[in-house]
Amino acid sequence: MQKTGQSTINDVARIAGVSKKTVSRVINRSPLLNEDTRRRVEEVIAELGYIPNPQARALALRRNFLIGLVHDNPNAQTVMNVQQGMLEALHGTEFEMVVRPLDRGSATMLDDLRHFLERQRLFGVLLMPPISENDSVARLCDDIGCRYVRMGSAMLDDTDHMVASNDREAVHAAVSFLIEQGHRRIGLVAGPHGFRSARERRQGFEDALAAAGIALPRSMIADGNYTFDSGLVAAERLLDVVPRPTAIFSSNDEMAAGVIHAARQRGLDIPRDLSIVGFDDTPIAAHVWPPLTTVRWPIASMARSAALKLIAGGVEQEPAVEEPSLFLSTLIRRGSVAVPRE
Amino acid sequence: MQKTGQSTINDVARIAGVSKKTVSRVINRSPLLNEDTRRRVEEVIAELGYIPNPQARALALRRNFLIGLVHDNPNAQTVMNVQQGMLEALHGTEFEMVVRPLDRGSATMLDDLRHFLERQRLFGVLLMPPISENDSVARLCDDIGCRYVRMGSAMLDDTDHMVASNDREAVHAAVSFLIEQGHRRIGLVAGPHGFRSARERRQGFEDALAAAGIALPRSMIADGNYTFDSGLVAAERLLDVVPRPTAIFSSNDEMAAGVIHAARQRGLDIPRDLSIVGFDDTPIAAHVWPPLTTVRWPIASMARSAALKLIAGGVEQEPAVEEPSLFLSTLIRRGSVAVPRE
């Protein structure tokens, strides 16, 4: 009587001549099962093309086979890379990805998240920065009993609940490269307060200058908020300083694109008059002129690992010891850096 | 005995002194209900903070409260805009968005989709181009009994199942603008075969030239596939033609960025030596140098309307007569167009 070829556990049980529970055991890979029985049931399952109904499972298990992606990220490319990595991990599994943007500024943010998690009874959530940097969010997940993994630019949690990049060191290396080229007056376009990544990158910048014994006047630091426009404005301030910086490190690519515009509006040639280094390696980096030297962090891989940590062991609670938690960023050298003219 | 404050329909029924079914009727806004009873039940619901369990509803209704986003789109920004529009429509409803990328090239694409829709028993799906242009996909949804709305660059379906932009006319207008500026040798970087949008845009291009009585030699058309690199290659071919085109219309912004690179590599000044018009108005358009004149289509609004069509009337089958189906694109004038020199 199945209308759409949707056979149920009952069909399988009847045809295989066993009880529903036995079929259920096969599905859930219960260890205490006769090999013969298992094989027989599996044959029937294959024959019928039977697929367990996720809705029924969700009801009985009080847990949905959904992985949430919680974010409040202004950068489209970053979010897409994360989605791509997650979906790679989820592909071929019984899990689906449901996306949930949240307003981190809102007073009800935590309540919104709680409602979302409780109502949907998510299997787990992947927390993207900057929301992931909020400890009360992690605590909330713990309280509710929802698995979570946080993405971030520093290890904020144990390896079961965190995948992190090494922004500080990566920026240190990038700025050291600038110094090796001969630059001494290097400006920083910093990211927004409240972003851990902004802090990490700024510290990496300061580390590099300190390691080279270069003083860092306050005038060489301008604040931005990760947008193109803010990068443009920050660059204008930096380029007003006399003597002008010969290089600028921008805490992300989008602001770096703004820096390029600002420089070009003043008739400055890049990289002859001004070297620029960005961070992220979004497509924009390769597509501006000149192509931007920048730091690439393996965001899709991080998201993939995060998702794998989440679903490791399926319904059982095995920890995912295999997945890495720390990811290394690398400097991508393109055309926006040269030795200073003077 | 509710552990986490999760009260059920039984709790509500007991406290309100009615049967489950009555509570269910309140939840589902059944018309045949005593006003007093309804109010009383609603009070208890509010008091308890009761929220119907979506998993149980899904099982009983054989339909999940999930809206799928099905896409195989290379452009991150486009996908994100669609997601944003969808989520706007879904916000505050009982629906969640689940994202499902599909490989349109794969032989199993249709089967993959069928499995996805049947297993998850989605409430509905939003089909993005170019997958939305595939009629068998729409037919599949019909067969399965899954609501769908297609997004595209031309009306491929009735207004209940389609939201479309007017690419052809928009490009016609954009290229006419070029002609008004005095351009006569205008090159086209076409989009990939198999994309309806590519065809529409190309036709708009041809329309404009025809309307102005300008001949279109084959050499003024170069194929691309919507990527930066393909735009660069196509531009090189176009710029090799003697006499050189004074303007190029690129079927999307990313390829237009490639055109800019190609021009710059030859030492051409934009817009003095070459005017360029793109399509999409992705962030890249405003961030390249010079800022790109381009066609903006209201993608988020389209996705929002599409989602609203999908969920209109909730579980009941009311058609969404209110939501528009045709969306107009507009030309955004920036710095990449000037009058030709000669």
Add this chain to the structure above:
DNA sequence: TTGTAAGCGTTATCAT
């Protein structure tokens, strides 16, 4: 207008 009983398709409990 409201209630009762029987599902929806799975898993958990507790036997055997």
Add this chain to the structure above:
DNA sequence: ATGATAACGCTTACAA
């Protein structure tokens, strides 16, 4: 190692 029976929380007949 397997099975009968009762959940899981809601909806849909069908009565009353």
